[in-house]
Amino acid sequence: MDDTGGSNKALEAFVGITREELVGKTVFDLTSPELADFYQLKDKELLESGEVQQYEAQVKDIHGRLRDVILNKAVFTDRQGAVGGLIGTALDITERNETERTLRENKAQLDLALKSARMGAWHWNIIENKRYFDDQVCHLLGIDPAMFTGRGEEFFQVVHPDDRDAVRAALAQTIEQDVPYETDYRAVWLDGSIHHITARGRLVRDNTGRPVRINGIIWDITARKIAEESLKTSLGEKDALLKEIHHRVKNNLQIISSLLNMQSHHISDPEGIDVFKTSMDRIRSMALIHERLYGSKNLASIQFPGYVNDLVQGLLATYSVGRKVNLNLHVEPISFNVDNAIPLGLIINELVSNALKHAFSEGTEGVITVSLHMKGKNAVLVVSDNGKGFPADVDFTDTQSLGMQLVVTLVEQLDGAIELKRDKGTEFRIAFEAVAMR
Numbered sequence: 246m247d248d249t250g251g252s253n254k255a256l257e258a259f260v261g262i263t264r265e266e267l268v269g270k271t272v273f274d275l276t277s278p279e280l281a282d283f284y285q286l287k288d289k290e291l292l293e294s295g296e297v298q299q300y301e302a303q304v305k306d307i308h309g310r311l312r313d314v315i316l317n318k319a320v321f322t323d324r325q326g327a328v329g330g331l332i333g334t335a336l337d338i339t340e341r342n343e344t345e346r347t348l349r350e351n352k353a354q355l356d357l358a359l360k361s362a363r364m365g366a367w368h369w370n371i372i373e374n375k376r377y378f379d380d381q382v383c384h385l386l387g388i389d390p391a392m393f394t395g396r397g398e399e400f401f402q403v404v405h406p407d408d409r410d411a412v413r414a415a416l417a418q419t420i421e422q423d424v425p426y427e428t429d430y431r432a433v434w435l436d437g438s439i440h441h442i443t444a445r446g447r448l449v450r451d452n453t454g455r456p457v458r459i460n461g462i463i464w465d466i467t468a469r470k471i472a473e474e475s476l477k478t479s480l481g482e483k484d485a486l487l488k489e490i491h492h493r494v495k496n497n498l499q500i501i502s503s504l505l506n507m508q509s510h511h512i513s514d515p516e517g518i519d520v521f522k523t524s525m526d527r528i529r530s531m532a533l534i535h536e537r538l539y540g541s542k543n544l545a546s547i548q549f550p551g552y553v554n555d556l557v558q559g560l561l562a563t564y565s566v567g568r569k570v571n572l573n574l575h576v577e578p579i580s581f582n583v584d585n586a587i588p589l590g591l592i593i594n595e596l597v598s599n600a601l602k603h604a605f606s607e608g609t610e611g612v613i614t615v616s617l618h619m620k621g622k623n624a625v626l627v628v629s630d631n632g633k634g635f636p637a638d639v640d641f642t643d644t645q646s647l648g649m650q651l652v653v654t655l656v657e658q659l660d661g662a663i664e665l666k667r668d669k670g671t672e673f674r675i676a677f678e679a680v681a682m683r
Contacts, residue, residue: 287300288318288331291320291331297318297319299316299317299318301313301316302314312339313337313339314335314336314337315336316335318333364381364464365378365381365382365384365463366378366462367446367461367462368446368458368459368460369446369459371458376400385463385465386432387435389435401413404430405431407431411428412430415427415428419448419459420456425445426446426448429441429442430442440465441466441469442464442465444462445462447459447460529559533555533590547581547583548578549579549581549586549589550574550577552586553574553576553617554576556597557572557593557613557615560594563598569609569610570613571611572615573615575614575615575618576615576617577618579624585677585679591655595651596628597615600613601613604630605630606633612630614629616628623676623679624678625675627675628672629672630671630672635665637667641653652673659675659677659679660678661677661678
């Protein structure tokens with residue numbers, strides 16, 4: 246029997262040969278020698294057994310490309326029972342195989358990515374109350390896949406007892422409110438070790454809107470938790486050290502101030518005594534900064550309303566003897582870092598003490614106003630009084646007064662600007678760019 250046959254229109258279109266052209270052709274004319282030998286062997290087995298065959302094979306299409314097909318072959322006989330030949334069908338499954346191959350490759354890449362990121366995929370069948378975990382999840386949760394059947398409540402044996410209610414609540418919220426499932430919990434491994442897990446997932450509904458599944462991922466954040474705890478410990482130690490530094494600086498400044506005070510008792514010259522008192526005030530303004538930092542939870546900045554009040558009240562107690570001076574403080578609840586706080590405190594100290602000493606005659610009453618607020622990116626400090634007024638013939642930027650020289654220098658240090666108004670007493674307005682926290 247020769248290996249020739251006929252075909253239908255679909256096969257003719259597939260191989261690109263007409264039925265007339267197929268007549269007399271053998272399988273060796275239609276495919277490679279290796280595949281032709283394979284087909285002949287399969288046909289011989291079919292003729293000997295008489296049983297229907299189904300198997301996958303490859304054939305060439307009209308363009309000479311190999312296509313994957315499923316072949317179904319059977320023996321047909323004539324009316325007398327004699328074998329007349331073979332009959333069969335071919336189903337082209339090339340696209341299906343390529344799709345499956347792509348899916349397998351994508352899954353392999355996803356599995357590799359999840360494994361590299363210490364992540365795993367899971368889903369919960371809400372209807373059957375079963376959870377399904379991939380191998381990576383079993384590894385991350387310390388679950389033996391052979392021992393874990395996937396029932397919903399069995400999963401909670403892995404979750405730390407103190408975290409189970411929170412996990413259940415998060416799952417219930419996802420189902421009831423259709424919000425993303427997000428929770429962190431501790432997993433207790435079979436060996437008793439505790440690992441920190443982050444879980445994320447989304448609800449899936451059927452076409453009737455019924456919740457049927459939650460798909461999600463988990464990843465092990467134990468290393469991150471350990472690093473965070475180590476960082477917290479380290480930061481706590483640094484905070485304690487900084488507090489101790491500020492405490493010691495404050496104490497040292499107070500010691501210097503006390504020494505100056507003791508030394509002033511041995512001076513009879515009023516101007517000399519005034520110099521000592523002024524130096525003590527400047528030291529006190531800086532000591533207050535470190536005292537505030539020592540008592541603050543935030544070692545990076547100083548809350549200014551309380552600081553200014555303490556500073557000015559101390560100056561008032563020192564210099565208002567024989568005068569009735571009222572203070573108006575308008576300081577916004579803002580904070581400055583140390584680089585801004587120290588020069589700003591010294592400026593307030595100089596301007597307020599200068600007003601207390603020179604603005605009002607003995608026996609008179611007066612008002613000193615200190616205002617500090619933010620205007621855009623600028624901090625604006627205003628120190629004013631309703632006293633005699635700053636001498637009209639004195640240039641405050643070029644004077645022999647050490648206090649005013651210090652103010653001008655400190656404003657320059659802040660990259661700020663200063664202006665003086667003399668029409669109603671004295672008003673100094675200083676503005677500088679600052680990163681302030683309200």
